Amino acid sequence: MGEKTYISFRRTKAIHMNITIQPVKGLPLIHAGDNLPALIAERCALEDGDIVSIASSVYSKAKGHTRKLADITPTSRAQRISKMTGEDPRFLQSILDASQDVLIEFPFILSEVACGHIGVRAGVDQSNIEDEMVILLPPDPMKAADEVRVALKKITGKEIGVIITDTCGRAFRRGQTGNAIGWSGMPAIRDFRGDKDLFGHVLKITEEAVVDEIAGIANFVMGESNNGVPAVVIRGCERWSGHDSLYFNKKEDFIRRALSVRAKPKKKE
Ligand code: GDP
Ligand code: MN
Ligand code: MN
Numbered sequence: 001m002g003e004k005t006y007i008s009f010r011r012t013k014a015i016h017m018n019i020t021i022q023p024v025k026g027l028p029l030i031h032a033g034d035n036l037p038a039l040i041a042e043r044c045a046l047e048d049g050d051i052v053s054i055a056s057s058v059y060s061k062a063k064g065h066t067r068k069l070a071d072i073t074p075t076s077r078a079q080r081i082s083k084m085t086g087e088d089p090r091f092l093q094s095i096l097d098a099s100q101d102v103l104i105e106f107p108f109i110l111s112e113v114a115c116g117h118i119g120v121r122a123g124v125d126q127s128n129i130e131d132e133m134v135i136l137l138p139p140d141p142m143k144a145a146d147e148v149r150v151a152l153k154k155i156t157g158k159e160i161g162v163i164i165t166d167t168c169g170r171a172f173r174r175g176q177t178g179n180a181i182g183w184s185g186m187p188a189i190r191d192f193r194g195d196k197d198l199f200g201h202v203l204k205i206t207e208e209a210v211v212d213e214i215a216g217i218a219n220f221v222m223g224e225s226n227n228g229v230p231a232v233v234i235r236g237c238e239r240w241s242g243h244d245s246l247y248f249n250k251k252e253d254f255i256r257r258a259l260s261v262r263a264k265p266k267k268k269e
Pocket of ligand 1: 166226
């Protein structure tokens with residue numbers, strides 16, 4: 001990807017942030033080969049500093065990151081998991097194929113995909129696509145976000161940030177929220193470490209996953225079913241500085257370690 005590009009946001013104090021969130025309306029059903037950045041840019045007047053949040057499902061459809069269940073032959077592992085979960089073994093195979101490391105197999109597959117994201121069913125979806133098809137996550141969502149940012153710049157001449165989202169479950173709490181799986185034009189995390197609180201205490205721990213917060217509100221505007229809104233424009237964010245290490249490395253991730261002790265998948269099949 002080369003040098004990281006940070007778009008320049010309006011410089012305001014957080015206290016003055018006046019953020020608006022607009023759905024991009026009227027997008028058609030997306031198919032392989034569609035020019036998603038152009039379709040989005042035609043339907044909204046983008047400004048410098050805007051962030052466009054795009055559902056991974058439509059990015060993947062536009063790029064053909066989909067599979068037909070009929071083309072998939074399930075392995076014995078998929079068949080064994082199918083007996084436990086009751087899911088189509090071909091669907092389970094598409095999840096296993098998309099997984100780099102399976103953390104748990106039951107009651108659902110939870111796995112790490114190549115980019116470091118850990119998700120239920122590897123983020124493979126059977127919704128918002130024709131019957132007997134699945135949508136995979138973009139194989140390199142960071143590259144995807146960068147590519148869309150550059151394309152939007154070319155079309156509009158504007159400096160626009162891009163966040164690719166997916167709706168994800170989470171540990172400890174019921175309900176799904178939008179997560180950022182790829183981003184470009186901004187750092188993932190706003191680093192508060194070293195800042196002083198209202199009483200002058202130096203913050204030692206707080207790193208705010210801003211891209212996930214933006215993905216969360218974008219996901220709310222998108223909806224999950226038949227809204228037909230796979231892209232959302234967020235305007236008025238203050239710039240933030242920090243870093244991109246959104247994913248724990250394996251050493252830091254003690255919850256993942258605890259899981260692997262409890263639910264290590266059976267021998268390779
Ligand atoms: P995910 O969160 O990335 O898995 O995507 P979802 O399947 O939840 O879809 C997010 C939003 O995009 C919802 O409002 C869907 O109705 C909408 N959507 C999904 N596919 C399409 C499409 O091909 N065209 C349009 N216009 N909207 C879509
Ligand atoms: Mn999804
Ligand atoms: Mn969704």
